[in-house]
Amino acid sequence: MNIALKQLKVFVTVAQEKTITAAAEKLFLSKPAVSMALSELEKQLDHKLFDRNNNRLIINEQGKRLLPLADELLARSNAIENLFDQAGPLTGKLKVGSSDTVGNQVTPFLLRDFRLESLHRNQTLFISNTAQICHKLMEFELDIGLVEGKVQHSDLVVQPWLCDQMVIACHPQHPLTKIKNLQLSDLENSEWVLREIGSGTREFFLNRISPRLDKWTTSFELNTTEAIINCVSADLGITCISQRAITHAVEEQRVAILTLPLDMNRQYWLLYHQEKYQSPLLKLFLEFCQQWQFD
Numbered sequence: 001m002n003i004a005l006k007q008l009k010v011f012v013t014v015a016q017e018k019t020i021t022a023a024a025e026k027l028f029l030s031k032p033a034v035s036m037a038l039s040e041l042e043k044q045l046d047h048k049l050f051d052r053n054n055n056r057l058i059i060n061e062q063g064k065r066l067l068p069l070a071d072e073l074l075a076r077s078n079a080i081e082n083l084f085d086q087a088g089p090l091t092g093k094l095k096v097g098s099s100d101t102v103g104n105q106v107t108p109f110l111l112r113d114f115r116l117e118s119l120h121r122n123q124t125l126f127i128s129n130t131a132q133i134c135h136k137l138m139e140f141e142l143d144i145g146l147v148e149g150k151v152q153h154s155d156l157v158v159q160p161w162l163c164d165q166m167v168i169a170c171h172p173q174h175p176l177t178k179i180k181n182l183q184l185s186d187l188e189n190s191e192w193v194l195r196e197i198g199s200g201t202r203e204f205f206l207n208r209i210s211p212r213l214d215k216w217t218t219s220f221e222l223n224t225t226e227a228i229i230n231c232v233s234a235d236l237g238i239t240c241i242s243q244r245a246i247t248h249a250v251e252e253q254r255v256a257i258l259t260l261p262l263d264m265n266r267q268y269w270l271l272y273h274q275e276k277y278q279s280p281l282l283k284l285f286l287e288f289c290q291q292w293q294f295d
């Protein structure tokens with residue numbers, strides 16, 4: 001048997017993109033070339049790796065067994081290709097995924113410090129919501145996730161990381177800002193600007209705040225933190241958001257924070273696939289994240 005790296009690259013890309021067309025585009029290959037590489041691989045392994053459903057290719061159990069191994073071989077070959085190109089001793093690309101607040105407020109500083117310490121510079125940062133980051137980790141599109149939503153997935157290693165403080169914020173002239181000793185009951189019948197399903201920020205609201213309210217409505221649903229802040233400063237509703245993300249808007253007096261007698265601590269999480277090949281670079285980055293303090 002003579003499996004080529006190119007076949008493995010095609011296999012991994014099809015697993016991630018789910019169609020031959022999208023994989024071909026990503027790889028700058030023709031569709032027939034992608035189909036042929038994949039069917040050759042399946043023939044050599046004597047196993048189908050995908051379930052075909054119309055044009056979609058959904059990875060099956062055999063494919064799932066192959067994916068971590070193929071990912072490892074490609075990572076090692078990438079490390080060999082870059083062996084003499086980089087300044088420091090670490091080779092390869094580090095693909096980091098972060099949820100919205102973590103990715104905008106924390107990860108850039110983490111990467112700055114990591115670059116200073118390791119001299120490694122070949123990193124990408126993908127920012128989306130927690131659910132999307134998990135999805136990309138499951139498909140080996142990312143090496144590590146740093147997220148704000150609680151994750152339970154048997155294939156992912158989930159470790160507590162940094163802590164965050166959530167706050168409830170509203171327009172500076174909102175009637176709630178006039179109430180002394182504000183209680184949660186004062187928030188009955190309130191209108192909320194919320195993040196989309198799959199975000200850790202929405203999950204925090206749904207787990208910690210909304211069960212304590214009898215009546216509330218969603219006035220807006222948006223998928224970025226900055227848009228949420230702008231909606232609140234346009235007085236379209238109140239929100240529950242990370243203090244880190246909203247401090248600048250509070251300082252600019254575009255929004256105000258409501259103080260409530262409520263535990264608003266939240267945990268960030270560090271995630272990686274349990275079968276992910278841990279190159280020296282990934283190992284070092286994991287250790288770096290685990291001991292890093294954000295000041």
Ligand SMILES: O=S([O-])[O-]
Pocket residue numbers: 099100101128129130131147148149195198199200201202
């Ligand atoms: O981007 S979040 O809130 O998972």
